Amino acid sequence: MEITAGMVKQLRDATGVGMMDCKKALAETAGDMEAAVDWLRTRGLAKAAKKADRIAAEGLVGVATNGTTAAVVEVNSETDFVARNEQFQAIVGNVAKLALDADGDVVKLGEMPFPSSGHSVSAEITEAIAKIGENMNLRRTATVSVTDGVVESYVHSSVKPGLGKMGILVGLESTGDKAALSALGKQLAMHIAATNPLSIDPADLxxxxxxxxxxxxxxxxxxxxxxxxxxxxxxxxxxxxxxxxxTLLAQTFVIDGETKVGVAIKNAEKDVGAPIKLTKFVRFALGEGIEKAVTDFAAEVAATSGVKQN
The missing domain is CATH 1.10.286 (GTP Cyclohydrolase I; Chain A, domain 1)
Known part of the structure; x- marks a missing residue:
C-alpha cells in the first residue's frame, strides 16, 4: 500500500512522533493507522512524544577536545536526577565527541549516526526518553578551532570528566610554547566561567x-x-x-584581581615566546535562557488527588 504524506501527517498529529518514524510505522503495518499507533507505542516512541511538551531545563553540558578543535553540547532533561543517570551521561559524552565534526550545527549533529546503535543521535535520545521516563532535548552545540595554537576547555560543577553544569572553550592562536599557552587558556576559561562576558571586545557585541x-x-x-x-x-x-x-579583554582578570584580561594576555607572550591572539570563546551554562515552569506543588497534589482547594 502506498504511504502518502497525508497519512504520515495524520499519524504524527495523533502521536507527536517524528515524520520518519511515522512513515516507518505505516510501512510496517500496511497503512493501518491504529496498528501504526500500536507499533509506535510498543517501541516507546509514542510514550516519548507525550513527554515532549514538558520543560527540560536540567541535564548536562558536555565538552570534547581533539587536537586544535573542541566542541561543547547541551543536552537537557527535566530533572537533575537524570543528570546523575549513567545512561544519560554516556549519551552526552558520546554526543560531545560527535559534535567535533558537526561544525556547531545542532541539526547536523542530531542526524549523525550514534555509536554502535544503527540509528541517529536524535533517535538515541528518543529511545532514552522512553527508557528513562523524562523529556530530553539536544539543545545546542558549538565548536572552536585554531590553525596553530590551542583550544582549552573548562567544565564547572563537573560530575565526570568532560561533563558538568557549565562548559567553556577558549581558542588561542600562537606559534609559541603550547604548554604555557594551555595554562593561559585554562585560566581564561575559568575567568569566563566566573564573569560571563558577552564578547571579546566592543566590536563583537x-x-x-x-x-x-x-x-x-x-x-x-x-x-x-x-x-x-x-x-x-x-x-x-x-x-x-x-x-x-x-567585554572579555576589558574585564579585570579574576586570577589576579588587578590586570585587565587584554593586558594579561599580552604579558603572557613573554612566557609563550610569541604573540597571542584570543580568537573565540564559547560559554554554555546549563538551562540558561529556558523559561522554567513555576508550579504550585500543593495545587498539583490536590489536582492529582481530586481534593478541592479553598
Whole structure:
C-alpha cells in the first residue's frame, strides 16, 4: 500500500512522533493507522512524544577536545536526577565527541549516526526518553578551532570528566610554547566561567544589544535634568563602563584581581615566546535562557488527588 504524506501527517498529529518514524510505522503495518499507533507505542516512541511538551531545563553540558578543535553540547532533561543517570551521561559524552565534526550545527549533529546503535543521535535520545521516563532535548552545540595554537576547555560543577553544569572553550592562536599557552587558556576559561562576558571586545557585541543599553542609560540620564551636552557625556562614560563589564579583554582578570584580561594576555607572550591572539570563546551554562515552569506543588497534589482547594 502506498504511504502518502497525508497519512504520515495524520499519524504524527495523533502521536507527536517524528515524520520518519511515522512513515516507518505505516510501512510496517500496511497503512493501518491504529496498528501504526500500536507499533509506535510498543517501541516507546509514542510514550516519548507525550513527554515532549514538558520543560527540560536540567541535564548536562558536555565538552570534547581533539587536537586544535573542541566542541561543547547541551543536552537537557527535566530533572537533575537524570543528570546523575549513567545512561544519560554516556549519551552526552558520546554526543560531545560527535559534535567535533558537526561544525556547531545542532541539526547536523542530531542526524549523525550514534555509536554502535544503527540509528541517529536524535533517535538515541528518543529511545532514552522512553527508557528513562523524562523529556530530553539536544539543545545546542558549538565548536572552536585554531590553525596553530590551542583550544582549552573548562567544565564547572563537573560530575565526570568532560561533563558538568557549565562548559567553556577558549581558542588561542600562537606559534609559541603550547604548554604555557594551555595554562593561559585554562585560566581564561575559568575567568569566563566566573564573569560571563558577552564578547571579546566592543566590536563583537551585537549592535542591537548596544543600542538597547544606550537607550536605557539615556533615559536614566534624562531624568537627572542635566543639559543635553552633559547628558551625552554621562551616557558615553556609562557606556565605557558597560563595555568594561561585558567585554572579555576589558574585564579585570579574576586570577589576579588587578590586570585587565587584554593586558594579561599580552604579558603572557613573554612566557609563550610569541604573540597571542584570543580568537573565540564559547560559554554554555546549563538551562540558561529556558523559561522554567513555576508550579504550585500543593495545587498539583490536590489536582492529582481530586481534593478541592479553598
Amino acid at each position: 551585537d549592535p542591537a544589544v548596544v543600542a538597547r543599553e544606550r537607550a536605557i542609560i539615556l533615559e536614566q540620564v534624562k531624568e537627572s535634568g542635566k543639559s543635553a551636552e552633559i547628558a551625552e557625556k554621562m551616557v558615553d562614560g556609562r557606556m565605557r563602563k558597560y563595555f568594561e563589564d561585558v
